[in-house]
Amino acid sequence: MIVGRGVVLMLVICCSAIGAGQASNPAQQYFEAGEKAIAENRLDAAAQAYESLTHAEPKLAEAHAKLGLIYYMQGRFADAAPQFRTALRLKPQLENADVLLAVCYSELSRYAEALPSLEKGFRHPPDLKTRRLIGLELQRTYIGLNQLDKAAQTAIEMSHLYPDDPEILYHAGRIFGDLAYSWMKRLTSVAPDSVWVRQAAGEAHEIQQHYDLAIADYRKVIALEPNRPGIHFRLGRALLSRPGEPGFSEEALREFQREYELDPTNSRAAYEIGEIYRKSGQLEKAGELFAIAVRNQPDFEEGQIGLARVLIELNRPAQALEHLRRAVKVDPENEVAHYQLALVYRALGNTEAHAQELEQFRRLRDAKKQQQSQLSKGPLTLSDVTRQTLDSEPK
Incomplete structure (x- = not known):
């Protein structure tokens, strides 16, 4: 998991200014050449400069740490780890070197060695961006140690910290998929x-x-x-x-x-019976079952829409209105609810609200079509209940 240069530089290692009191004139020249190469994103040249610097000043902890950082940025984890170890041996309190060493160990599948510093770094990070890097490596380490429960706990915490981060969401999904598989495998083994x-x-x-x-x-x-x-x-x-x-x-x-x-308290069963009755034209029976479903579970979105559709068919739009408003409150993005609302407002003579709901429906329908074109299949989960859909495509 090679992280971008901008994120890595958040892990500031105290070697940005090696003064005259720390290094000889040749060493200072290597340092300046290395820093210039880093600023120009010429990492090979930067590595060569800092290799020369560590040979010239072998006891300068910051130089070893910076060389380790350059190797890390190049994805050369096996080369980076010894440099971080040397830096910490020379200067144990060197900031963030222990975290970067742990990250290298994780990338090298040396998970047991990586774990202590990653756990500590995740709990006490210098900033949010650094915590993201550490958290991803900590998840990787837990998985490598077959501690899926801890990986899942970290994934939950990461998803709260970075709720819209695609990489975080991807790894969380993978972890919980692996965890579910391991549980099912255990189930088939024990019973x-x-x-x-x-x-x-x-x-x-x-x-x-x-x-x-x-x-x-x-x-x-x-x-x-x-x-x-x-x-x-x-x-x-x-x-x-x-x-x-x-x-x-x-x-x-x-x-x-x-x-x-x-x-008899199972709202989903009552709803499914009602939906079958509605589709077969038995509206009074359907209405009774839908009413039971939403009475037991008032925020049952599909049940509220189903009951409203029955009331619309029975020419009782004013009664349907409250159920559709409840459904839209539960899920403002439900296109079927907005379309049924448009029908209700038209029946009630509210042309302005009818036009607004129809426009909202069209917006949601277009967004849904675009989303479906990007996803070849639906989510791999059990279908909860029969979803309310339009009986025909509105013009």
């Missing part, structure tokens, strides 16, 4: 014939959109534990998600109804 393994297999197949395999696994779970919480819901979602399903499968409906019988 290979358990219902948990069957359910995990079904969920893995569902995530990969292998719905027939997921359905088979979920049915095996039900055979072992017919009243297992959540399993009928997952089977219903897999049945609905199969290619060619119209969105109101009788088989899926039975599974959602069974889930709702087992747990």
Whole structure:
């Protein structure tokens, strides 16, 4: 993980001005030549100058530290580490040299040696940019030591410190993916014939959109534990998600109804039943189930939109309005909610609000299309509930 020159220079090593009292005239010339080369980004020349300086003044800790920094900037970690070690032996209190030595050890896969200084540096960094560098190397070190739980904790902390940093987010995703894999591997090792393994297999197949395999696994779970919480819901979602399903499968409906019988507080099951009824034109039944879903879970965005759509179809736009406002409050970026709001305002005769919501809908729809063009597939996670979509493409 070679970090950019600008970030590295945040790790200031106290050798920026080697005075006459520290070095002889030839050494001062090497120092000046090296600094000039660094300023011009001629790292090979800078390395040569500081190599000469360390030969001329072998006990000058700052010169060894600066040479180590130059090697580090070149990605020459095996050469940098001995220079930092020498600098610290000559001057143990030399600022940040221990952190850079630890970073080099991490890059060289010498994780046990890197860990103490990286942990200390991450807790007490000189600045936020330096903490970013140390944190990334600390994650790498924890992974190298097979301490995924600590890597995950660091990743969470890093994502809070740098919430919009693409590299931070990428590494966090990788770490949690590895952690999930290790947990599932452990599960299959300690309980290979358990219902948990069957359910995990079904969920893995569902995530990969292998719905027939997921359905088979979920049915095996039900055979072992017919009243297992959540399993009928997952089977219903897999049945609905199969290619060619119209969105109101009788088989899926039975599974959602069974889930709702087992747990009448399950808003997701009530919602799925309501959505199937809505799509099959049974609006009164749909409205009852959607109302139950949002009563149990008021911030259930999809449930609020589903109920509003039923009320719009029943020519009750004023009642639909409050549910759509709640949905938009939960997620201001939901394009379907804004489109339904446009329909409500048109029905209520509010032309200005109708135009505003329609414009908002178009903006969100265009942004979504652009985002979809950049992502070949959706996220590898279980689908929570059936998302509200438009019945047809508005003109």
